[in-house]
Amino acid sequence: MIYGRRRGRKLRPAQAGLMATLLPRLHVAVPDSGTLDPFSLFPSQIRRFALEIGFGAGEHLAAQAASHRDTGFIGVEIFETGIAKLLTAIAAQDLANIRILIDDARLLLAALPDRCLDAAYILFPDPWPKLRHRKRRIVSPATLAQLARAMRDGAELRLASDDPDYQSAMLGDVTAASEWEWLARRADDWRTRPADWPATRYEHKALAAGRTPIYLRFKRRSR
Ligand SMILES: C[S@@+](CC[C@H](N)C(=O)[O-])C[C@H]1O[C@@H](n2cnc3c(N)ncnc32)[C@H](O)[C@@H]1O
Numbered sequence: 421m422i423y424g425r426r427r428g429r430k431l432r433p434a435q436a437g438l439m440a441t442l443l444p445r446l447h448v449a450v451p452d453s454g455t456l457d458p459f460s461l462f463p464s465q466i467r468r469f470a471l472e473i474g475f476g477a478g479e480h481l482a483a484q485a486a487s488h489r490d491t492g493f494i495g496v497e498i499f500e501t502g503i504a505k506l507l508t509a510i511a512a513q514d515l516a517n518i519r520i521l522i523d524d525a526r527l528l529l530a531a532l533p534d535r536c537l538d539a540a541y542i543l544f545p546d547p548w549p550k551l552r553h554r555k556r557r558i559v560s561p562a563t564l565a566q567l568a569r570a571m572r573d574g575a576e577l578r579l580a581s582d583d584p585d586y587q588s589a590m591l592g593d594v595t596a597a598s599e600w601e602w603l604a605r606r607a608d609d610w611r612t613r614p615a616d617w618p619a620t621r622y623e624h625k626a627l628a629a630g631r632t633p634i635y636l637r638f639k640r641r642s643r
Pocket of ligand 1: 474621622
């Protein structure tokens with residue numbers, strides 16, 4: 421399923437201004453055919469790349485980009501209010517290492533070259549709880565296969581969810597695939613968010629509602 425851009429609440433004038441002026445400079449277009457090389461999106465000194473799928477309001481993406489200014493981050497989101505919030509953080513913190521795709525992340529995954537990503541994040545993806553909608557979940561064997569192809573050996577994939585069914589489905593899908601090593605050694609490793617993993621809006625909402633998130637870290641095994 422391919423999604424179009426989703427409008428949320430009306431943007432504030434400052435946000436609308438950033439959508440008109442900053443977004444065109446950071447916006448990424450996926451070519452209809454062929455590959456999208458991350459090296460072409462960032463200045464030449466940037467040689468490490470990370471992807472965040474469904475960045476929401478962008479808190480995690482902005483914090484990671486601020487702590488790793490030598491890494492180019494591609495954020496994918498279709499929710500306009502969230503994109504405007506990320507643009508506000510980019511402008512406030514002068515983050516030169518973020519690019520934004522407003523489309524279905526699967527289009528980008530299909531266009532990325534092999535072995536180009538050093539990290540990927542899919543945090544609190546939409547759970548699609550109804551049985552008939554589960555095929556819409558972004559964390560699936562097909563997405564994981566594309567990530568395994570596009571990620572470098574040793575690259576880290578981070579997944580989080582607060583939905584019990586999605587938690588076991590994503591863990592089952594990753595552990596069934598031979599490309600990934602689960603980095604948890606003890607229960608606290610997946611029950612507690614690591615210090616270098618900034619919180620997101622959906623994590624706060626989940627905790628406030630009494631749900632229990634899990635935080636999964638996987639390493640792309642050597643080919
Ligand atoms: C439940 S929200 C979580 C947002 C954020 N990661 C957080 O933790 O606060 C999931 C987000 O993924 C975005 N999304 C859903 N499907 C997507 C897709 N195929 N490609 C890119 N973004 C997607 C939605 O617009 C939504 O903002």
